Amino acid sequence: MSRAFPIGRLCGIRLDVHASWFPIYALVAVTIANAAPIGALGTAGAYGVGAAAALVLFASVVLHELAHALTARRFGVQTTSIALFLFGGVATLEAEPPTPLADAAVALAGPAMSALVALTAFAAMHGVDAVVPFRYTDAAASILAYVTFANAVLAAFNLIPGYPMDGGRVLRALLWQLRGDRDGATVTAALVGIGFGLCFAAGGLVAVAVTRTWQFGWYVVLAGFLVRTSWVQFRALRRAPLVVTLRPTLPTLPASEVSSVGVRTADRWSV
Numbered sequence: 563m564s565r566a567f568p569i570g571r572l573c574g575i576r577l578d579v580h581a582s583w584f585p586i587y588a589l590v591a592v593t594i595a596n597a598a599p600i601g602a603l604g605t606a607g608a609y610g611v612g613a614a615a616a617l618v619l620f621a622s623v624v625l626h627e628l629a630h631a632l633t634a635r636r637f638g639v640q641t642t643s644i645a646l647f648l649f650g651g652v653a654t655l656e657a658e659p660p661t662p663l664a665d666a667a668v669a670l671a672g673p674a675m676s677a678l679v680a681l682t683a684f685a686a687m688h689g690v691d692a693v694v695p696f697r698y699t700d701a702a703a704s705i706l707a708y709v710t711f712a713n714a715v716l717a718a719f720n721l722i723p724g725y726p727m728d729g730g731r732v733l734r735a736l737l738w739q740l741r742g743d744r745d746g747a748t749v750t751a752a753l754v755g756i757g758f759g760l761c762f763a764a765g766g767l768v769a770v771a772v773t774r775t776w777q778f779g780w781y782v783v784l785a786g787f788l789v790r791t792s793w794v795q796f797r798a799l800r801r802a803p804l805v806v807t808l809r810p811t812l813p814t815l816p817a818s819e820v821s822s823v824g825v826r827t828a829d830r831w832s833v
Contacts, residue, residue, distance in 0.1 A: 566645055575631055577624065580647035591616040594708055607701060615705045619712050622679050623651040626716065629675035630668055631655070637664040649787055662739035669731035673717040680713035724755030726791050749799050755792035759785045 565581040595612030630653045631641035640656045659665040687706035690699055721729040730751045737747035766781035
């Protein structure tokens with residue numbers, strides 16, 4: 563991934579931050595700061611909570627990707643890096659999971675981790691009074707409430723049964739198991755992903771028009787990203803057989819990157 567900066571290692575996996583992550587982090591922090599529940603904290607307090615909540619959110623994204631990576635490791639597939647970028651996070655696997663069972667297990671590990679984080683934050687939110695000084699209770703509760711909501715959405719959104727979402731990879735695994743053909747299953751899952759992306763974009767546009775709230779435009783951008791990723795995979799698989807390389811390269815896309823000559827490079831797992 564170009565313009566990515568390594569910031570350390572986690573469980574032996576390189577952790578990168580892409581340049582595009584910084585503006586989205588600032589946008590998320592400001593959006594949280596301007597939310598009504600933390601308005602009573604004052605300007606400085608609100609922006610402090612926004613900055614902290616955004617950091618915790620992206621830490622949750624890293625945990626989501628780490629769950630993919632560690633589950634893949636259990637099936638003999640190593641992960642070269644985990645990166646934060648404009649659309650969230652991506653784990654770059656060295657190869658495709660070897661079986662439909664492995665494919666589904668790796669895919670489900672991310673949403674399962676996000677659901678666990680949501681439940682943990684929810685429980686902590688209800689016990690924050692007992693461990694946090696009174697003057698910081700509202701701030702801590704606001705951060706935990708946002709983390710709860712965001713991770714619940716993250717888990718649910720990733721279970722959409724359209725490739726390259728985690729739910730789409732589960733769909734691919736099921737079709738692969740039934741048909742015995744991974745590439746054919748990927749084509750079908752990619753078409754479903756395109757359909758979901760178009761519906762998602764239409765919903766975002768309607769929401770912007772009805773509410774006149776620009777934040778809903780972000781869903782249109784995400785939908786475009788989903789459609790493009792699915793379409794690239796669909797065309798590549800329809801055009802020529804794919805060969806999995808033994809030494810994959812480094813997304814701008816959280817999905818299996820495919821070159822113009824039909825050679826699959828590293829397998830990407832995104833939020």
